[in-house]
Amino acid sequence: MELSHNESRTLSRIGDRTTSDVIVRIRTHDGRDDRIYCHSHILGDKSKYFADRLSDNWPTCQILDSRNCVEVHCQESDFDYHITVLRLFYITSDVSPTDLWHGVKNALGILRVAVELECPQIVATCVDYLEAVPWEEAEEEEILKIIPGMGAQAEPVLARLRPVNPLAIVRIFLSAIRFATSSPRSSMNDLKTSAQEQLEYMLTEDDDAPLLTADDEIKLEVRQCVNRLSSRFVNLVQSLVVDLQESVTESEQMELFQSYLSDLLWASQILAKLESLRDFVYSWVETSENIVKVVEHACPEGELNESKLKVLEVTAKVFEAIGYGTVILPTRKRLHMIKVWLPFVRVVKFSIDSVTSDDDKNLLLKIDGELWQSMESAFVSIVLTLPSGNQAEILTEWLENKHIHYPDLTEAFEVWCYRSKVANRRLAMLDGSHQTTNSV
Numbered sequence: 001m002e003l004s005h006n007e008s009r010t011l012s013r014i015g016d017r018t019t020s021d022v023i024v025r026i027r028t029h030d031g032r033d034d035r036i037y038c039h040s041h042i043l044g045d046k047s048k049y050f051a052d053r054l055s056d057n058w059p060t061c062q063i064l065d066s067r068n069c070v071e072v073h074c075q076e077s078d079f080d081y082h083i084t085v086l087r088l089f090y091i092t093s094d095v096s097p098t099d100l101w102h103g104v105k106n107a108l109g110i111l112r113v114a115v116e117l118e119c120p121q122i123v124a125t126c127v128d129y130l131e132a133v134p135w136e137e138a139e140e141e142e143i144l145k146i147i148p149g150m151g152a153q154a155e156p157v158l159a160r161l162r163p164v165n166p167l168a169i170v171r172i173f174l175s176a177i178r179f180a181t182s183s184p185r186s187s188m189n190d191l192k193t194s195a196q197e198q199l200e201y202m203l204t205e206d207d208d209a210p211l212l213t214a215d216d217e218i219k220l221e222v223r224q225c226v227n228r229l230s231s232r233f234v235n236l237v238q239s240l241v242v243d244l245q246e247s248v249t250e251s252e253q254m255e256l257f258q259s260y261l262s263d264l265l266w267a268s269q270i271l272a273k274l275e276s277l278r279d280f281v282y283s284w285v286e287t288s289e290n291i292v293k294v295v296e297h298a299c300p301e302g303e304l305n306e307s308k309l310k311v312l313e314v315t316a317k318v319f320e321a322i323g324y325g326t327v328i329l330p331t332r333k334r335l336h337m338i339k340v341w342l343p344f345v346r347v348v349k350f351s352i353d354s355v356t357s358d359d360d361k362n363l364l365l366k367i368d369g370e371l372w373q374s375m376e377s378a379f380v381s382i383v384l385t386l387p388s389g390n391q392a393e394i395l396t397e398w399l400e401n402k403h404i405h406y407p408d409l410t411e412a413f414e415v416w417c418y419r420s421k422v423a424n425r426r427l428a429m430l431d432g433s434h435q436t437t438n439s440v
Helices: 005-011 040-046 048-053 076-088 097-101 104-116 120-132 137-150 152-161 166-180 186-203 216-245 251-273 278-298 306-323 331-353 358-364 369-385 388-400 410-439
Strands: 022-028 033-038 062-064 067-074
Touching (some): 033 076, 040 048, 067 076, 137 152, 166 216, 216 278, 251 278, 331 388
Antiparallel strands (some): 062 067
C-alpha cells in the first residue's frame, strides 16, 4: 500500500537513519561540523535551495554513508539557526509560531537562514511573528540591520518604522498640544508631562530634522491653546490676590498655581521654537505685579519654595524675549518690568546664595547656573533701551542697594556714563549738521 505525501511526512522524522535518504552537513569556517539525517522529499518541498541541490540538474552530488550529501557552509553565529530551520521542516502546521520562535532575536536568526535557503513558508511565518510582537530597543536596531536587505517578502516587518504621512503628524501634534495645555486634573499629570515632552521632541532639531515644520495655521492653534492656559493662570492669580486681602489662601489653589507655572514654563519653550512668544510675554507683563504679590505672600522674603523658583524661570524666558528684541514692548511696559522684577530677582538670588538647609539645596539643583547670567544680560539690555532719565533712576537705586552684586549693572552704568557725557556734543553736532543741510 502506498503512503500519501502527508502520511509519508508524518512518518518521517529528522535524524532517523532508518528512513533517511539524504544527509545535510552543516559546517563553519571554525571547524564546527554536524550531520543531520533528513528526507529528500521534505527538503525539496520546504526549500528551493535544497530542491535545486538534490535535482538532476546539480552538477555534482556527494555521497556520504550511502546517501546523497548536501553541504551547507555558514557563519558560526548562524550554525544553530540552520539546525533549527531543518527541524522546522518536520513541524506540523498546528504548532503555534510563538512556541517555535522563542523571541525576536531567535526569529531574526531563523528568518535570515530561511531567506538564504529559500524557505517561503518559514519566511512567511517568521515575518508574521516579527510584525506582530513588541520589540526591545536593541531588537529594533537589529531588525533595521537585517530586514531591509531581505527584499519585499520581509517588508511587512518594517511597517511600524515607516515615515508617517505628514497630515497624520499634524493631527497628533494638534491633539497633543490641546491636551498638554488643558490643565487636566492632577491624577493625569504624568500623561500631561509625557505629552509635553513628546511635543518638544517633535519640534527639536538634533541628529534628525524636526518631525514637524509648523506653518501659520499650526502656530495659530498653538498660540490659542497657550492663550487659554495663560487666561486660566491670570484668573487664578487674580483670585489669589483677592484671597490675600482677606487673609485666606487655600493650599489647593497654590498647588494649582504651581502646576500652571510648570505648564507655562514648558509653553514658553514651545513658543520660542515657533517664534510665537508675543502674546505669552504680554500676558506675563500685564499680570507680573500680582504674580509677585502672590509668591511673596506664600513664601516670605529670605525663604525659598518651588513656586518662587518656577516664577523665576518663567520670568527669565520673558526677559530674554524682551531683552533680545524677540518681542517688542513700549517704553512704559519695559520700565514696569524692571521695577517689578528687579527687587524680586535680587532678593531671590541673595536667598539662594545664603542657602544652608538641605531642603533648599535640593530645590536649587533645579536652577540652571546659566539662568542667572541670561537674566542679568537681559536686565542690562532692557535698561539700556530706556530713556536716559529712567536709566539714571534705576542705576541710582542699584548703587544704593545692599544687593548690588546681582544683577550686576556695571555695563549699563558704563554705557550710561559715556552716553551722558557725550550727549551734548553729539546733539550739537547733529543740530549743526541739520542746520547746514537746511541752509543748503
